[in-house]
Amino acid sequence: MFFSLTPCLRLLTGRRCLLYCRSIVSENSDRRAAVDNAVSAFRSICGEDGISLGEAVREQHGKDESVHRCCPPDVVVFPRCVEEVSALAKVCHQHRLPIIPFGTGTGLEGGVGAVKGGVCFSLRNMDQVLDLHPEDFDVTVEPGVTRKALNTYLRDTGLWFPVDPGADASLCGMAATSASGTNAVRYGTMRENVVNLEVVLADGSIIHTAGKGRRPRKTSAGYNLTNLFVGSEGTLGIITKTTLRLYGIPEAMVSAVCSFPSVQEAVDSTVQILQAGVPIARIEFLDDVMIDACNRFSSLSYSVSPTLFLEFHGSEQSLEEQVSTTEDITQSNGGSDFQWARDAETRSRLWKARHDAWYAALALRPGCKAYATDVCVPLSRLPQIIVETKEDLIESRLTGPIAGHVGDGNFHCLMVVDPSDPDELHRVHLFTERLARRALAMDGTCTGEHGVGLGKQALLREEMGPLSIQVMQGLKDALDPLNLMNPGKILQQVEL
Numbered sequence: 224m225f226f227s228l229t230p231c232l233r234l235l236t237g238r239r240c241l242l243y244c245r246s247i248v249s250e251n252s253d254r255r256a257a258v259d260n261a262v263s264a265f266r267s268i269c270g271e272d273g274i275s276l277g278e279a280v281r282e283q284h285g286k287d288e289s290v291h292r293c294c295p296p297d298v299v300v301f302p303r304c305v306e307e308v309s310a311l312a313k314v315c316h317q318h319r320l321p322i323i324p325f326g327t328g329t330g331l332e333g334g335v336g337a338v339k340g341g342v343c344f345s346l347r348n349m350d351q352v353l354d355l356h357p358e359d360f361d362v363t364v365e366p367g368v369t370r371k372a373l374n375t376y377l378r379d380t381g382l383w384f385p386v387d388p389g390a391d392a393s394l395c396g397m398a399a400t401s402a403s404g405t406n407a408v409r410y411g412t413m414r415e416n417v418v419n420l421e422v423v424l425a426d427g428s429i430i431h432t433a434g435k436g437r438r439p440r441k442t443s444a445g446y447n448l449t450n451l452f453v454g455s456e457g458t459l460g461i462i463t464k465t466t467l468r469l470y471g472i473p474e475a476m477v478s479a480v481c482s483f484p485s486v487q488e489a490v491d492s493t494v495q496i497l498q499a500g501v502p503i504a505r506i507e508f509l510d511d512v513m514i515d516a517c518n519r520f521s522s523l524s525y526s527v528s529p530t531l532f533l534e535f536h537g538s539e540q541s542l543e544e545q546v547s548t549t550e551d552i553t554q555s556n557g558g559s560d561f562q563w564a565r566d567a568e569t570r571s572r573l574w575k576a577r578h579d580a581w582y583a584a585l586a587l588r589p590g591c592k593a594y595a596t597d598v599c600v601p602l603s604r605l606p607q608i609i610v611e612t613k614e615d616l617i618e619s620r621l622t623g624p625i626a627g628h629v630g631d632g633n634f635h636c637l638m639v640v641d642p643s644d645p646d647e648l649h650r651v652h653l654f655t656e657r658l659a660r661r662a663l664a665m666d667g668t669c670t671g672e673h674g675v676g677l678g679k680q681a682l683l684r685e686e687m688g689p690l691s692i693q694v695m696q697g698l699k700d701a702l703d704p705l706n707l708m709n710p711g712k713i714l715q716q717v718e719l
């Protein structure tokens with residue numbers, strides 16, 4: 224198969240080189256002229272209020288929550304409907320202007336940076352929940368709807384959308400990065416929960432990845448276009464609608480905190496809990512440095528040692544069983560008694576503290592910036608990789624509290640870095656590359672949930688191998704032959 228594929232891909236690659244020469248207008252003077260020509264067309268599509276050339280607005284849309292520096296677009300547009308998105312994309316296509324979709328800017332990989340200038344499509348004005356089908360457990364939303372807004376909307380229906388990256392991200396941005404977070408161990412990631420997408424391609428055409436209006440629970444109808452766009456980080460098209468799976472709110476929920484003598488025992492417990500088939504809803508690991516930071520930041524008083532935050536969902540009876548099996552396992556691994564959070568307020572305080580881990584880490588060194596790694600490995604390799612990573616952090620003289628969605632084999636080192644110290648930045652760079660390669664050597668991935676963005680292109684190539692990268696490039700060329708969609712991300716590396 225590879226032999227018949229390769230010549231075809233070579234052709235695509237050659238075609239791409241030709242196209243690239245006459246593709247996006249990235250030279251500053253040419254681009255300025257193209258923007259000037261496009262602006263009046265933008266105004267006529269989305270009105271005077273629907274476009275901004277102001278420096279503050281452009282800067283606000285040129286960066287996310289990552290350490291990557293701000294790369295402002297030339298102009299920001301605020302479409303109100305898919306027809307406007309399509310018309311704006313057609314103008315960009317005509318003038319060869321890059322298009323950068325913007326959700327809520329909570330990304331951690333520099334995905335919204337306009338590294339080649341161009342037009343930022345801020346989708347916040349498209350914020351309607353469109354079709355709710357409670358009896359079918361699905362809903363369709365526009366790209367400005369955030370996960371918290373959706374769950375507020377659903378409050379009286381007995382349903383909820385569980386994918387929870389902590390930040391109040393837009394649901395289409397979450398689809399674009401294939402986000403997950405604390406509930407993924409039980410409910411899956413965006414990949415498992417997106418049923419259909421409406422996407423505007425670079426030339427302005429509008430497609431529906433599972434067919435217009437379709438929302439079956441399963442399908443074997445042709446190529447899986449939906450999952451092609453999930454995780455495409457704005458490089459293939461602008462997601463203007465997503466249909467999502469919903470779940471019944473569990474009858475009962477209870478959270479608990481348990482500390483351990485060592486990392487190995489905490490992570491061994493995680494593996495054993497999952498091997499025992501406990502349908503745990505959340506199981507989050509915090510190392511001693513992280514729990515100490517959370518204690519200080521969120522006024523808590525947990526023991527400063529490796530810790531698990533756990534949550535159980537189900538009927539009262541099933542909770543009893545889940546908790547009892549879990550307690551047996553944690554105690555056999557030297558875990559402390561559980562500290563319980565049963566009422567909604569205490570549970571929400573506990574999980575807020577976990578979600579604030581990023582800010583707690585930052586507070587360890589005021590004035591510094593944070594960079595979060597997000598490798599993911601098969602579960603059985605988790606104890607080894609976390610233990611080795613902690614040793615590496617000490618040897619590298621770096622501050623990097625560890626928190627992770629360990630139930631999925633996914634963990635974060637929240638590196639707190641002084642951006643004005645080149646030696647420290649260099650050590651962080653070497654450490655993060657070593658960590659990613661350690662994960663690859665253990666059959667894992669360099670990014671479990673944040674995406675490739677601006678910094679992980681070389682690691683992606685190592686992870687995938689040249690033929691798979693060629694296939695990805697062929698798909699990109701087929702959908703976006705002028706390389707207008709979010710250039711510089713995933714496949715193409717740009718010197719910054």
Ligand SMILES: Cc1cc2nc3c(=O)[nH]c(=O)nc-3n(C[C@H](O)[C@H](O)[C@H](O)COP(=O)(O)OP(=O)(O)OC[C@H]3O[C@@H](n4cnc5c(N)ncnc54)[C@H](O)[C@@H]3O)c2cc1C
Nearest residue numbers: 326327328329330334388392393396397402403457462672
């Ligand atoms: C404190 C904190 C904790 C976090 N924890 C987690 C976590 O546990 N798990 C996790 O997965 N993530 C986590 N994140 C990262 C972030 O919330 C996710 O990556 C989220 O999916 C980004 O959504 P957004 O709407 O903010 O996207 P943005 O930051 O606006 O954009 C991210 C990327 O998606 C593209 N994009 C955005 N909207 C669209 C669209 N409509 N169509 C096409 N492309 C689009 C952008 O071009 C960009 O490449 C965390 C972030 C913070 C700040």
